[in-house]
Amino acid sequence: RKIIQLPHGSPMPQGIQIIDSPGMIDTPCHPNGSKGRGYNFVEVVRWWAKRADVILLMFDPDKPGTTGESLDVLTKSLADLEYKFRIVLNKVDQLDSTVDFARAYGTLGWSLSKVVHRKDIPLIYTICNEGFDDAAKVKTHNLPLDGFGASRREVVAEVCRAKERRYDNAVTTLERMLREVEMIA
Numbered sequence: 001r002k003i004i005q006l007p008h009g010s011p012m013p014q015g016i017q018i019i020d021s022p023g024m025i026d027t028p029c030h031p032n033g034s035k036g037r038g039y040n041f042v043e044v045v046r047w048w049a050k051r052a053d054v055i056l057l058m059f060d061p062d063k064p065g066t067t068g069e070s071l072d073v074l075t076k077s078l079a080d081l082e083y084k085f086r087i088v089l090n091k092v093d094q095l096d097s098t099v100d101f102a103r104a105y106g107t108l109g110w111s112l113s114k115v116v117h118r119k120d121i122p123l124i125y126t127i128c129n130e131g132f133d134d135a136a137k138v139k140t141h142n143l144p145l146d147g148f149g150a151s152r153r154e155v156v157a158e159v160c161r162a163k164e165r166r167y168d169n170a171v172t173t174l175e176r177m178l179r180e181v182e183m184i185a
Contacts, residue, residue, distance in 0.1 A: 016159070016160075016162055016163065018159070019048060019052075021044075021045065021048070022037070022041070024041075024068070024069040024070040024073055041069060041073075042069070042072050042073055042076050042077050043077075045073050045077035045078070046076065046077040046078075049077055049078055049081050049084065049085075050081070052084060053084070053162040053163065053165045053166045053169055054084060054085070054086065054158055054159060054161075054162045054165055055078070055081070055084050055085035055086070056085070056086050056088055056155065056158075056159070057074075057078075057085050057086070057087050057088065058088045058090045059087070059088065059089050059090065059108055060090055060091055061089060061090075061091055061092055061094060061095050061100070061101070061104040062094075062104075071115060074112070074115045074116065075115050080176065082116055082117065082118070082122075083169070083172055084165075084169060086123075086125060086155065086158055087108075087112065087116075087122055087123065087124045087125065088124070088125045088126075088127055088155060089104060089105060089108055089124050089125070089126045089127070090127055090129070091127075091128065091129055092104070092126050092127065092128050092143065092148055093128035093129055093143070093145055093148065094129075095143060096142065097142050097143075098142065098143060101126075101143055105124065105126065108124060109121040109122070109124060112124075125151045125152075125154060125155050126147075126148055126151050127148055127149075127151050127152040127155060128145050128148040128149065128152065
């Protein structure tokens with residue numbers, strides 16, 4: 001277990017816990033759904049997701065598709081919890097051109113539109129890691145990184161609002177449960 005204390009004056013509010021789960025893998029599934037992990041990842045993600053106030057689904061531009069375990073997580077673990085998660089296309093500063101960016105964004109949007117039940121393509125926050133990696137400072141970019149920085153600030157703002165979202169999430173969950181009871185009755 002790794003605990004990192006933020007510096008004094010950090011913009012992150014107190015009382016927020018951030019949990020970084022292992023990445024999703026695309027290997028054949030074992031009969032118990034563990035995929036060689038020793039536990040059922042889909043069920044563990046569901047357990048955490050029910051208790052979370054906000055969920056960030058991070059995708060790298062070199063693997064923007066949703067296949068294998070990521071498809072299981074989106075259709076089983078996060079089913080009916082779409083209101084909690086934010087989709088993030090991370091590390092777009094690693095892309096070399098606008099064509100590569102369009103390909104990664106389009107692939108992710110198309111893949112997610114098949115499993116995230118919305119009438120439009122889900123909102124995808126596109127963020128970059130510029131300023132966090134010394135190697136990235138040397139690279140010249142063909143993409144407008146300022147826009148990606150603004151998107152990163154929006155994602156941070158979503159995380160900072162997590163405590164406020166708890167009440168909205170509780171009302172949404174209660175509303176869904178009441179609808180299910182109404183259909184049964």
